[in-house]
Amino acid sequence: MRISTKGRYAVRVMLDLAANNTGEYIKVKEIAGRQEISEKYLEQIISILNKAGYVKSVRGAQGGYRIARDPASYTVGMILRLTEGSLNPVSCLDDDVNECERCDTCETLGVWKELAKAINHVVDNVTIADLLERQQERIAGSYTI
Amino acid sequence: MRISTKGRYAVRVMLDLAANNTGEYIKVKEIAGRQEISEKYLEQIISILNKAGYVKSVRGAQGGYRIARDPASYTVGMILRLTEGSLNPVSCLDDDVNECERCDTCETLGVWKELAKAINHVVDNVTIADLLERQQERIAGSYTI
DNA sequence: AAAATTCATACTACTATAGTATGATTTGGA
DNA sequence: TCCAAATCATACTATAGTAGTATGAATTTT
Numbered sequence: 001m002r003i004s005t006k007g008r009y010a011v012r013v014m015l016d017l018a019a020n021n022t023g024e025y026i027k028v029k030e031i032a033g034r035q036e037i038s039e040k041y042l043e044q045i046i047s048i049l050n051k052a053g054y055v056k057s058v059r060g061a062q063g064g065y066r067i068a069r070d071p072a073s074y075t076v077g078m079i080l081r082l083t084e085g086s087l088n089p090v091s092c093l094d095d096d097v098n099e100c101e102r103c104d105t106c107e108t109l110g111v112w113k114e115l116a117k118a119i120n121h122v123v124d125n126v127t128i129a130d131l132l133e134r135q136q137e138r139i140a141g142s143y144t145i
Numbered sequence: 146m147r148i149s150t151k152g153r154y155a156v157r158v159m160l161d162l163a164a165n166n167t168g169e170y171i172k173v174k175e176i177a178g179r180q181e182i183s184e185k186y187l188e189q190i191i192s193i194l195n196k197a198g199y200v201k202s203v204r205g206a207q208g209g210y211r212i213a214r215d216p217a218s219y220t221v222g223m224i225l226r227l228t229e230g231s232l233n234p235v236s237c238l239d240d241d242v243n244e245c246e247r248c249d250t251c252e253t254l255g256v257w258k259e260l261a262k263a264i265n266h267v268v269d270n271v272t273i274a275d276l277l278e279r280q281q282e283r284i285a286g287s288y289t290i
Numbered sequence: 291a292a293a294a295t296t297c298a299t300a301c302t303a304c305t306a307t308a309g310t311a312t313g314a315t316t317t318g319g320a
Numbered sequence: 321t322c323c324a325a326a327t328c329a330t331a332c333t334a335t336a337g338t339a340g341t342a343t344g345a346a347t348t349t350t
Binding site for chain 2: 294295296297298
């Protein structure tokens with residue numbers, strides 16, 4: 001029941017791009033430096049975000065990435081599902097119609113459904129804008145000791 | 146973010162032992178048959194439950210297992226944590242004191258904490274007795290078509 | 291003594307995770 | 321025009337986890 005580094009790094013990349021957004025394109029090297037993530041691994045992760053249109057890229061020298069839309073339009077859930085795949089605790093919940101042979105008599109299915117609902121509720125109700133706000137509050141607080 | 150077969154089977158085993166509890170000892174073969182789980186794999190899983198004292202065993206011919214305590218005293222969370230390990234979405238939440246280098250400035254930590262809380266809340270509020278009740282309601286309902 | 295069972299451990303095949311490595315492609319600037 | 325810097329695309333590797341299977345020892349009833 002762990003979230004992998006891929007998903008966690010993806011959220012941090014989105015937050016980094018939001019926090020440092022000036023309209024300019026930001027290099028992977030910069031993000032990797034700030035976030036202490038391997039450049040090459042980060043390239044792969046940001047490439048997923050790029051293909052999904054979550055970030056915009058410019059190639060070549062002076063190229064880089066920037067966040068595509070308003071930070072409030074990205075939930076943590078969206079980013080995790082994109083990079084990690086389904087967040088359901090059991091695979092039979094991934095399909096619209098449960099294909100499991102035992103599903104009609106499966107007494108535990110109810111628990112997994114509740115769990116899926118609880119998980120999705122949390123991650124779908126936090127946006128990158130929320131994280132940005134928390135970050136700014138923390139930084140503001142750190143000045144006044 | 147998946148729960149493995151080990152944890153899911155363990156919950157089903159506990160429910161099976163609760164549903165079929167007559168005080169007699171039940172053989173792995175029987176449980177495996179009813180639950181459609183490999184006998185040998187089930188042996189390993191039930192051995193974990195046995196070592197933790199969740200079930201009681203008798204060796205030798207006519208041996209078997211029975212549930213040790215009242216089904217209401219076992220939460221799904223207890224069983225999953227025993228068999229799967231921690232249910233926290235990130236490992237830094239496993240320790241009493243967060244050992245992560247970046248934890249003071251980690252903006253995403255809050256989300257993972259909320260997620261852990263939501264997950265634990267669900268699994269710690271369903272007991273084997275609850276699952277048993279649901280099962281009996283379903284069976285009763287199936288007779289009155 | 292034999293059969294049935296739990297108990298203990300080793301082994302295997304497969305998949306996922308967390309990267310690293312190599313090189314092609316694109317672009318701005320000297 | 322050419323070079324350096326960047327993204328883009330894949331292939332590769334090492335490690336760990338998952339989901340079992342296999343073998344046999346220990347225990348107990350018949």
